[in-house]
Amino acid sequence: MDSVQAVTKLAIKLAVGGVVLLLAGCGMGMDDGSKYGSRTFNSNGEQIYYTGRSQSGAAISYQGGTMHTQMHSTSCASCHGDDRQGQRLYPQFWVVAPPLTRHTLIEGGDDGHGDHQRYDKRSLKAAIRQGLEPGGEILNTAMPRWQISDEDMDDLxxxxxxxxH
Structure with a gap:
């Protein structure tokens, strides 16, 4: 076998291996909220956080986010975690979703994403809908921009x- 054939075979093996890894990891770090299907939620806001659906059953739509987010249904918990402490995002492992706890949002606790002003209800709405920090800086584009009703937003x-948590 000559070197061209060997290189071609190696390239094919690497390509097939990459596709297998991509498909195998397709659900990594993201979910459609179905793992919470039998869970009882204490509030509409809690249900939205974990499932991306309101108690009426309506899906909360969004634009943007990671490629994986765009390909799958997602929720806040998909990126920010079941414990609201944040986590690395798939497939962009270098991006970490910040914690979404009372301490980090409105009490000024360190969220690991640099120094920013504390959030209030108005600035949380801007972060969720428009991807803006309290000072007007743009959040990482991995953060989806959610189209959510005022009532559902208030509950969330x-x-x-x-x-x-």
Missing amino acids: ISFLISDS
């Missing part, structure tokens, strides 16, 4: 600033 924010 109440959950985020609660002492839950």
